[in-house]
Amino acid sequence: MTPDSYGDFHYRGKKLFCGDVCIEDIAHQFGTPVYIYSAGHFRDQYSAFTKAFKKIPHRIFYAVKSNANLSVIREFHQLGAGMDVNSEGEMLRAMKAGVKGNEMILTGVGKSAAEIRAGLEQGVTMIKAESKDELALIDRIAGEMGLTAPVAIRVNPDVNPRTHPYISTGLSENKFGISKPLALNIYKNYQEFPNIRFTGIDMHIGSQITATAPFKEAVDKLAEVYFEVKRGGLHLEHFDIGGGIGIRYEDETPFTPDGLASVISPTLKELDCDIFFEPGRYLTGNGGILVVKVLYIKEAEDKHFIVTDGAMNDLLRPSIYDAYHHVQPLTLRDQPEVVTDVVGPVCESGDFFTRKRALQTPEHNELLAVMSAGAYGMVMSSNYNARRRVPEVMVDGNKFRLIRSRETYDHLLYDEADLLNGNSI
Numbered sequence: 109m110t111p112d113s114y115g116d117f118h119y120r121g122k123k124l125f126c127g128d129v130c131i132e133d134i135a136h137q138f139g140t141p142v143y144i145y146s147a148g149h150f151r152d153q154y155s156a157f158t159k160a161f162k163k164i165p166h167r168i169f170y171a172v173k174s175n176a177n178l179s180v181i182r183e184f185h186q187l188g189a190g191m192d193v194n195s196e197g198e199m200l201r202a203m204k205a206g207v208k209g210n211e212m213i214l215t216g217v218g219k220s221a222a223e224i225r226a227g228l229e230q231g232v233t234m235i236k237a238e239s240k241d242e243l244a245l246i247d248r249i250a251g252e253m254g255l256t257a258p259v260a261i262r263v264n265p266d267v268n269p270r271t272h273p274y275i276s277t278g279l280s281e282n283k284f285g286i287s288k289p290l291a292l293n294i295y296k297n298y299q300e301f302p303n304i305r306f307t308g309i310d311m312h313i314g315s316q317i318t319a320t321a322p323f324k325e326a327v328d329k330l331a332e333v334y335f336e337v338k339r340g341g342l343h344l345e346h347f348d349i350g351g352g353i354g355i356r357y358e359d360e361t362p363f364t365p366d367g368l369a370s371v372i373s374p375t376l377k378e379l380d381c382d383i384f385f386e387p388g389r390y391l392t393g394n395g396g397i398l399v400v401k402v403l404y405i406k407e408a409e410d411k412h413f414i415v416t417d418g419a420m421n422d423l424l425r426p427s428i429y430d431a432y433h434h435v436q437p438l439t440l441r442d443q444p445e446v447v448t449d450v451v452g453p454v455c456e457s458g459d460f461f462t463r464k465r466a467l468q469t470p471e472h473n474e475l476l477a478v479m480s481a482g483a484y485g486m487v488m489s490s491n492y493n494a495r496r497r498v499p500e501v502m503v504d505g506n507k508f509r510l511i512r513s514r515e516t517y518d519h520l521l522y523d524e525a526d527l528l529n530g531n532s533i
């Protein structure tokens with residue numbers, strides 16, 4: 109186990125801090141498990157991104173799916189970000205946080221008619237279409253509403269992003285986007301959709317990408333389509349690169365926004381349109397941790413387990429992607445290390461945060477931090493095993509505040525209790 113710094117989370121002496129706040133103080137006030145975020149890290153990441161692309165006319169649409177807490181959305185909105193919303197629910201959350209319809213783009217591979225209608229009602233900047241079938245539906249709904257829908261086609265550039273197969277989206281075998289020839293055909297015959305204005309072209313090749321080469325390859329392929337569409341007489345107003353920028357979970361050495369800019373800017377500068385980005389994980393991933401408490405220490409002949417009060421329902425990534433999350437103590441105690449599995453109380457063998465990892469020999473009630481949990485953490489949590497979703501706390505400098513409270517058992521019963529007695533809710 110190496111004590112480590114991630115973003116704003118670092119040791120001061122023997123104690124883990126976020127900014128100027130000792131994490132233990134937060135855990136004592138709000139209990140565990142608890143998600144803790146750093147507003148400072150969110151700001152730093154956002155500003156590194158915008159600075160890297162300052163010479164290119166661009167807009168950042170924060171991918172709300174990575175962390176949909178209202179205060180997190182508001183933080184990015186206040187920095188100037190628009191929102192990439194993947195569902196009507198995300199759109200509602202963004203609106204609740206103060207985001208206007210025309211500051212959002214509506215994405216998602218299977219949008220329902222109600223979601224498309226809601227997007228058009230709110231006047232989103234663009235709806236991203238993922239199939240010809242969907243284009244037909246958008247066209248019909250826009251016609252019924254007496255509107256023209258602004259649409260970008262998500263092209264699948266057939267590029268290998270070299271990431272986990274479950275988060276790779278830009279290969280032709282993936283369910284996402286429209287192939288290059290079909291996209292070209294649609295742009296060419298745009299009059300087939302009289303209630304659609306084709307405003308842009310789009311891609312998103314996957315997530316947790318740590319090399320620039322797949323971006324370069326995909327951007328170049330998409331630019332070919334852009335220019336061919338332009339030669340056909342259709343001028344597109346935006347070119348959307350999607351998200352996907354990787355972060356350090358273990359020992360990865362991901363590229364920086366500057367590194368990405370140096371590789372793709374030459375192509376982007378040739379385009380005569382705005383560049384859109386949809387980063388999620390890059391902005392939020394290392395801006396969050398999950399703090400859990402050691403409940404039990406189990407030693408068998410050849411195995412060692414630490415059972416914590418946090419579980420797979422709180423942070424699913426290790427269970428579904430076998431994802432690495434660094435686990436480190438809130439207090440360093442100069443103890444020898446033990447090779448252990450850090451697991452939760454849920455009735456699944458897949459309920460673990462780490463396996464066979466060297467950690468400081470634990471003590472009962474000790475607090476541990478599961479690092480890099482700011483993206484695809486809380487948003488993927490569930491009530492499995494009828495566990496309540498955990499609170500979220502935002503640290504800003506030397507202050508912290510609750511931004512979501514721990515669910516009560518009333519939350520768990522809300523949708524059913526009245527129906528049990530034959531009453532309507």
Ligand SMILES: Cc1ncc(COP(=O)(O)O)c(C=O)c1O
Pocket residue numbers: 171173174192215216312314315316350351352353386387388389390483
């Ligand atoms: C269309 C789209 N845009 C943006 C993102 C955000 O990706 P990331 O968090 O890797 O930046 C995703 C993630 O799945 C996505 O599907």
